Amino acid sequence: MSGVLRVERDRAVARVTLNRPEVRNAFNAELIAELAWTFEAFAEETLDQLRAVVLAGEGKAFCAGADIEWQRASIGLSMKDNEADAGRLQEMLGAIDVCPVPVIAAVHGAALGGGMALCCVADVTVATADTTFGFTEVKLGLMPAVISPFVLSRIGEGPARALFLTGERFGTPSR
Numbered sequence: 132m133s134g135v136l137r138v139e140r141d142r143a144v145a146r147v148t149l150n151r152p153e154v155r156n157a158f159n160a161e162l163i164a165e166l167a168w169t170f171e172a173f174a175e176e177t178l179d180q181l182r183a184v185v186l187a188g189e190g191k192a193f194c195a196g197a198d199i200e201w202q203r204a205s206i207g208l209s210m211k212d213n214e215a216d217a218g219r220l221q222e223m224l225g226a227i228d229v230c231p232v233p234v235i236a237a238v239h240g241a242a243l244g245g246g247m248a249l250c251c252v253a254d255v256t257v258a259t260a261d262t263t264f265g266f267t268e269v270k271l272g273l274m275p276a277v278i279s280p281f282v283l284s285r286i287g288e289g290p291a292r293a294l295f296l297t298g299e300r301f302g303t304p305s306r
Contacts, residue, residue, distance in 0.1 A: 136165040137189070143182035145173065152190025157198035158245045160216065163223045170226035184230060186253060187237040188246075196244025196268060217277045220245070224281050228252040243300075244268045248278035251285035258303050265300035 137148040147169060149156035156162075173181060188194050205213055227234055227249070236253035238246075241263045250256040250264070258264075266275050266282075275282065275295055282291050293299075 133161060133165065135159075135162045136169065138169055143180065145181060145184045147184055147186050149186075149188040149194055151198075152188075152192075154198050154200075155192035155195035155241065156188040156190065156246070157195045157201075158220070159198040159201040160219070163219050167219065167223035167226050170223070170230055173230055173232070174226070176231075181232050183232050184234045185237055186227070186234055186249060188239070190240075192240035192246075193236070193238040193242045193262070194246030194249055195241055196246055220277050224248055224252050224278065228281060238262050244275060245278060248275075248281050251278070251281045260303055262303055263300050264302070265298060266294050267298050267300065269295060269298040 135149075135151050137146075137150045139146045139148075147166070149162065149166075151157060151159075151162060170184075173184060205216060208216070233254040234252070236242075236250050236256040238250060238256055238258040239262055240259075242250050242258070243263070243265050244267060247264055247266060268275055279291065279295070282295075286294075294301075
Protein backbone atom coordinates (compact mmCIF):
# COMPACT_ATOMS: atom_id res chain seq x y z
CA MET A 132 0.00 0.00 0.00
CA SER A 133 1.08 3.54 -0.71
CA GLY A 134 0.16 5.28 2.53
CA VAL A 135 -3.06 7.00 1.35
CA LEU A 136 -4.96 4.32 3.23
CA ARG A 137 -4.12 2.63 6.50
CA VAL A 138 -5.61 -0.79 7.31
CA GLU A 139 -5.27 -2.27 10.78
CA ARG A 140 -6.73 -5.48 12.16
CA ASP A 141 -7.63 -6.26 15.73
CA ARG A 142 -8.77 -9.85 15.44
CA ALA A 143 -12.17 -9.76 13.73
CA VAL A 144 -12.42 -5.97 13.35
CA ALA A 145 -10.67 -4.06 10.58
CA ARG A 146 -10.06 -0.33 10.82
CA VAL A 147 -9.67 1.39 7.46
CA THR A 148 -8.41 4.97 7.73
CA LEU A 149 -8.25 7.47 4.89
CA ASN A 150 -4.75 8.91 5.27
CA ARG A 151 -4.53 12.13 3.26
CA PRO A 152 -5.03 14.65 6.08
CA GLU A 153 -3.23 17.42 4.18
CA VAL A 154 -6.21 17.52 1.75
CA ARG A 155 -8.86 16.55 4.30
CA ASN A 156 -8.81 12.95 2.97
CA ALA A 157 -10.12 14.02 -0.42
CA PHE A 158 -10.40 11.33 -3.09
CA ASN A 159 -7.90 10.95 -5.87
CA ALA A 160 -7.35 7.99 -8.20
CA GLU A 161 -4.90 6.35 -5.81
CA LEU A 162 -7.19 6.52 -2.76
CA ILE A 163 -10.15 5.25 -4.78
CA ALA A 164 -8.11 2.29 -6.07
CA GLU A 165 -6.81 1.43 -2.57
CA LEU A 166 -10.30 1.54 -1.05
CA ALA A 167 -11.73 -0.62 -3.83
CA TRP A 168 -8.94 -3.18 -3.50
CA THR A 169 -9.26 -3.30 0.30
CA PHE A 170 -13.03 -3.84 0.33
CA GLU A 171 -12.84 -6.37 -2.50
CA ALA A 172 -10.31 -8.29 -0.37
CA PHE A 173 -12.69 -8.16 2.62
CA ALA A 174 -15.40 -9.75 0.47
CA GLU A 175 -13.14 -12.78 0.03
CA GLU A 176 -12.87 -13.42 3.77
CA THR A 177 -15.21 -15.70 5.66
CA LEU A 178 -17.49 -14.13 8.23
CA ASP A 179 -15.71 -15.91 11.10
CA GLN A 180 -12.48 -14.11 10.13
CA LEU A 181 -13.93 -10.60 9.84
CA ARG A 182 -16.93 -9.33 11.80
CA ALA A 183 -16.90 -5.56 11.16
CA VAL A 184 -15.06 -2.74 9.40
CA VAL A 185 -14.67 0.75 10.85
CA LEU A 186 -14.07 3.40 8.18
CA ALA A 187 -12.47 6.61 9.45
CA GLY A 188 -10.40 9.60 8.34
CA GLU A 189 -7.06 10.85 9.65
CA GLY A 190 -6.71 14.49 10.70
CA LYS A 191 -9.35 17.22 10.90
CA ALA A 192 -11.94 15.75 8.52
CA PHE A 193 -13.44 12.40 7.61
CA CYS A 194 -13.50 13.10 3.86
CA ALA A 195 -13.88 16.33 1.91
CA GLY A 196 -14.99 14.63 -1.31
CA ALA A 197 -12.91 14.83 -4.46
CA ASP A 198 -9.44 16.35 -4.50
CA ILE A 199 -9.67 19.62 -6.47
CA GLU A 200 -6.25 19.09 -8.06
CA TRP A 201 -7.31 15.61 -9.20
CA GLN A 202 -10.49 17.11 -10.67
CA ARG A 203 -8.50 19.85 -12.45
CA ALA A 204 -6.25 17.22 -14.02
CA SER A 205 -9.32 15.47 -15.42
CA ILE A 206 -10.01 18.48 -17.66
CA GLY A 207 -7.25 17.25 -19.96
CA LEU A 208 -8.60 13.70 -20.11
CA SER A 209 -10.65 12.31 -22.95
CA MET A 210 -14.35 11.57 -22.44
CA LYS A 211 -13.49 7.86 -22.34
CA ASP A 212 -10.85 8.39 -19.61
CA ASN A 213 -13.21 10.58 -17.57
CA GLU A 214 -15.92 7.93 -17.81
CA ALA A 215 -13.39 5.31 -16.68
CA ASP A 216 -12.49 7.48 -13.65
CA ALA A 217 -16.17 7.79 -12.75
CA GLY A 218 -16.55 4.04 -13.17
CA ARG A 219 -13.72 3.39 -10.73
CA LEU A 220 -15.37 5.64 -8.14
CA GLN A 221 -18.67 3.81 -8.64
CA GLU A 222 -16.93 0.42 -8.33
CA MET A 223 -15.22 1.50 -5.10
CA LEU A 224 -18.50 2.65 -3.56
CA GLY A 225 -20.14 -0.56 -4.76
CA ALA A 226 -17.43 -2.68 -3.11
CA ILE A 227 -18.05 -0.96 0.22
CA ASP A 228 -21.83 -1.15 -0.23
CA VAL A 229 -21.79 -4.95 -0.63
CA CYS A 230 -19.20 -5.67 2.06
CA PRO A 231 -20.43 -8.89 3.73
CA VAL A 232 -19.87 -7.52 7.25
CA PRO A 233 -21.14 -4.30 8.80
CA VAL A 234 -19.26 -1.16 7.78
CA ILE A 235 -19.31 1.60 10.38
CA ALA A 236 -18.36 5.10 9.25
CA ALA A 237 -16.74 6.97 12.15
CA VAL A 238 -17.16 10.54 10.95
CA HIS A 239 -15.72 13.78 12.27
CA GLY A 240 -15.07 17.26 10.95
CA ALA A 241 -16.59 17.10 7.49
CA ALA A 242 -18.20 14.57 5.17
CA LEU A 243 -18.71 16.41 1.90
CA GLY A 244 -19.52 15.12 -1.58
CA GLY A 245 -17.78 11.77 -1.85
CA GLY A 246 -17.44 11.75 1.94
CA MET A 247 -21.24 11.75 2.07
CA ALA A 248 -21.22 8.85 -0.39
CA LEU A 249 -19.00 6.90 2.02
CA CYS A 250 -21.57 7.55 4.76
CA CYS A 251 -24.33 6.33 2.46
CA VAL A 252 -22.62 3.03 1.62
CA ALA A 253 -21.75 2.36 5.27
CA ASP A 254 -24.26 0.32 7.24
CA VAL A 255 -24.02 2.70 10.20
CA THR A 256 -22.69 6.25 10.40
CA VAL A 257 -21.60 7.59 13.75
CA ALA A 258 -20.61 11.25 13.77
CA THR A 259 -19.20 13.69 16.27
CA ALA A 260 -21.52 16.56 17.20
CA ASP A 261 -19.44 19.06 15.21
CA THR A 262 -19.55 17.16 11.91
CA THR A 263 -20.70 19.01 8.80
CA PHE A 264 -22.33 17.10 5.93
CA GLY A 265 -23.20 18.27 2.43
CA PHE A 266 -23.08 17.85 -1.33
CA THR A 267 -21.01 20.97 -1.84
CA GLU A 268 -19.82 20.03 -5.34
CA VAL A 269 -22.99 21.65 -6.70
CA LYS A 270 -21.56 25.02 -5.65
CA LEU A 271 -18.82 24.32 -8.23
CA GLY A 272 -21.41 23.50 -10.89
CA LEU A 273 -20.94 19.73 -10.56
CA MET A 274 -23.81 17.30 -10.03
CA PRO A 275 -23.14 14.35 -7.71
CA ALA A 276 -24.07 11.95 -10.51
CA VAL A 277 -21.80 8.99 -9.71
CA ILE A 278 -22.68 8.94 -6.03
CA SER A 279 -26.40 9.64 -6.50
CA PRO A 280 -27.60 5.99 -6.66
CA PHE A 281 -26.02 5.31 -3.26
CA VAL A 282 -27.37 8.55 -1.78
CA LEU A 283 -30.89 8.01 -3.13
CA SER A 284 -30.92 4.51 -1.69
CA ARG A 285 -29.87 5.76 1.73
CA ILE A 286 -31.66 9.07 2.31
CA GLY A 287 -34.50 8.97 -0.21
CA GLU A 288 -35.34 10.91 -3.33
CA GLY A 289 -36.91 14.01 -1.77
CA PRO A 290 -34.10 14.90 0.64
CA ALA A 291 -31.44 14.00 -1.94
CA ARG A 292 -32.97 16.19 -4.64
CA ALA A 293 -33.15 19.18 -2.31
CA LEU A 294 -29.58 18.72 -1.08
CA PHE A 295 -28.23 18.09 -4.60
CA LEU A 296 -29.72 21.38 -5.79
CA THR A 297 -28.74 23.63 -2.91
CA GLY A 298 -25.41 22.27 -1.69
CA GLU A 299 -26.65 23.19 1.78
CA ARG A 300 -24.45 21.99 4.62
CA PHE A 301 -26.03 20.39 7.65
CA GLY A 302 -24.99 18.89 10.94
CA THR A 303 -25.88 15.98 13.13
CA PRO A 304 -29.44 15.77 14.50
CA SER A 305 -28.21 16.98 17.89
CA ARG A 306 -26.98 20.28 16.42
